[in-house]
Amino acid sequence: xxxxxxxxxxxxxxxxxxxxxxxxxxxxxxxxxxxxxxxxxxxxxxxxxxxxxxxxxxxxxxxxxxxxxxxxxxxxxxxxxxxxxxxxxxxxxxxxxxxxxxxxxxxxxxxxxxxxxxxxxxxxxxxxxxxxxxxxxxxxxxxxxxxxxxxxxxxxxxxxxxxxxxxxxxxxxxxxxxxxxxxxxxxxxxxxxxxxxxxxxxxxxxxxxxxxxxxxxxxxxxxxxxxxxxxxxxxxxxxxxxxxxxxxxxxxxxxx
Numbered sequence: 186x187x188x189x190x191x192x193x194x195x196x197x198x199x200x201x202x203x204x205x206x207x208x209x210x211x212x213x214x215x216x217x218x219x220x221x222x223x224x225x226x227x228x229x230x231x232x233x234x235x236x237x238x239x240x241x242x243x244x245x246x247x248x249x250x251x252x253x254x255x256x257x258x259x260x261x262x263x264x265x266x267x268x269x270x271x272x273x274x275x276x277x278x279x280x281x282x283x284x285x286x287x288x289x290x291x292x293x294x295x296x297x298x299x300x301x302x303x304x305x306x307x308x309x310x311x312x313x314x315x316x317x318x319x320x321x322x323x324x325x326x327x328x329x330x331x332x333x334x335x336x337x338x339x340x341x342x343x344x345x346x347x348x349x350x351x352x353x354x355x356x357x358x359x360x361x362x363x364x365x366x367x368x369x370x371x372x373x374x375x376x377x378x379x380x381x382x383x384x385x386x387x388x389x390x391x392x393x394x395x396x397x398x399x400x401x402x403x404x405x406x407x408x409x410x411x412x413x414x415x416x417x418x419x420x421x422x423x424x425x426x427x428x429x430x431x432x433x434x435x436x437x438x439x440x441x
Contacts, residue, residue, distance in 0.1 A: 190220060 214223065 190218075 219221075
């Protein structure tokens with residue numbers, strides 16, 4: 186086949202050798218031929234078209250070129266639209282995702298708002314309870330203030346009475362002192378007072394002896410003395426007397 190191609194190319198080249206028949210287009214086609222058919226096609230020039238058909242062919246070629254250009258523009262526009270549609274789809278997906286996130290956020294905020302409303306209701310209930318408690322305390326405070334004012338008035342009245350009693354007592358005591366002083370100066374002591382004084386001194390001496398003996402034998406002298414008078418230790422207000430209750434059998438002076 187290669188030999189046939191070379192032979193055909195040689196024959197056609199000899200047949201068209203210059204200056205007999207020169208055609209640059211056919212020479213170029215002959216040089217570019219790759220098979221016998223292309224060599225034979227390059228041997229004979231194509232038939233010439235009429236001028237009208239040639240103009241129409243040129244117009245058709247121009248129209249074809251224009252349509253090809255429009256087709257290329259349309260393809261570019263279509264590609265651009267497809268790109269825009271792809272971007273719009275991407276933006277739409279992103280917008281849907283953001284919308285879903287926003288809906289989830291709104292739902293979470295709704296839940297938080299519900300919780301906040303419940304907490305607010307609880308806080309309002311607590312405030313109402315505290316208000317009731319405060320009102321009750323205010324009422325109790327008013328009652329306590331009234332009781333305190335009444336107690337102050339009673340204390341004032343009692344203080345006035347005690348003051349009046351002290352004045353009377355001091356007056357009587359002063360009168361009694363004057364009487365005793367007058368009697369001392371006159372060396373006149375009532376028999377009853379002298380007897381009581383002697384009895385008191387005797388009891389003091391007996392008490393002293395009894396305490397010494399009880400200390401030596403470990404006896405509860407105070408309880409014994411009170412029992413002899415018909416008084417129990419539980420019946421005595423030791424604080425009023427300025428003493429501490431007997432814990433080891435003896436009365437002790439209480440510390441202030």
